[in-house]
Amino acid sequence: MARYRMYVDETGDHSLRSIKDSFNKYLSLTGIIIKADHAVNHLYPAFESLKQKYFPHHSKENPVVFHRTDIVARRGPFVCLQDEEIRQQFDIDLLLSMMEVEFEIVTVLIDKDKFNRKYTRWKTDTYHYCMRCLVERFHRHLYTNKSSGDIMFETRNPNADKKLANSYRRIYNAGTENIKAHHLQTTLSSAELKLSNKKKNIAGVQLADLLAFPSRRFLLDHYKIQPVLEYTHADSIIDTVIKPKLRKWNGGIEGIGIKLLP
Numbered sequence: 001m002a003r004y005r006m007y008v009d010e011t012g013d014h015s016l017r018s019i020k021d022s023f024n025k026y027l028s029l030t031g032i033i034i035k036a037d038h039a040v041n042h043l044y045p046a047f048e049s050l051k052q053k054y055f056p057h058h059s060k061e062n063p064v065v066f067h068r069t070d071i072v073a074r075r076g077p078f079v080c081l082q083d084e085e086i087r088q089q090f091d092i093d094l095l096l097s098m099m100e101v102e103f104e105i106v107t108v109l110i111d112k113d114k115f116n117r118k119y120t121r122w123k124t125d126t127y128h129y130c131m132r133c134l135v136e137r138f139h140r141h142l143y144t145n146k147s148s149g150d151i152m153f154e155t156r157n158p159n160a161d162k163k164l165a166n167s168y169r170r171i172y173n174a175g176t177e178n179i180k181a182h183h184l185q186t187t188l189s190s191a192e193l194k195l196s197n198k199k200k201n202i203a204g205v206q207l208a209d210l211l212a213f214p215s216r217r218f219l220l221d222h223y224k225i226q227p228v229l230e231y232t233h234a235d236s237i238i239d240t241v242i243k244p245k246l247r248k249w250n251g252g253i254e255g256i257g258i259k260l261l262p
Helices: 036-054 068-073 076-082 084-100 112-118 126-144 158-174 181-187 203-222 233-245
Strands: 003-011 026-035 104-111 148-154 194-196 258-261
Touching: 003 036, 003 126, 003 203, 026 036, 026 126, 026 203, 036 084, 036 203, 068 076, 068 203, 076 084, 084 203, 084 233, 104 112, 104 126, 104 203, 104 233, 112 126, 126 148, 126 158, 126 181, 126 258, 148 158, 148 181, 148 203, 158 181, 158 194, 203 233, 203 258
Parallel strands: 003 148, 104 258, 148 194
Antiparallel strands: 003 026, 026 104
């Protein structure tokens, strides 16, 4: 039986205090579903090869960790990307490395303003609500592939991590409105959520970080919320990585690889 892991990263703010802000009104969570052995034997070596090529100071003791905002800003260990020729070649190599790795993408986008107005009595953390939707889709992936797997989120802060871990545990033990607990427990291999700091140089965590923003951008355009007016590097990632690797069923992605909430 194949073992999978879903690595999750977010773009946006979970707080309902920011529901009128044009950017933070929408929170998205992106899950990268990959076979555990493929992450170790293919994704990790691919990223390490790139780092050794462009960042010679990269080492096990002091690793360069891919972080999209730092790469875009060309700061910290990515300062060499201020050279336009190096940056263009790095972008190509990074795209190729992601294209050649086998994984599937699931992204959930929530309109926090609509959520707040729809559920006037029942309130839950929008981050946790999105996680429920990702867990359901991960379960269906595992069930379809007769497999099992676990889930890893990037750490945020101790309080938020504790609440998220407790929320996941409740889902595992009680199920959701759509999937009963005993069904979830046949596919999810652990009742505990895995949390990891980006500094640990886990390739799956970095892949989720790199794809979370382009995935959100794709959904905002797909649902005609914020149509893309100017083509950027994020859109090249959408065309070459996001669209081909979104989870599908009979060729469709709606409700399978993408989901708009509420």
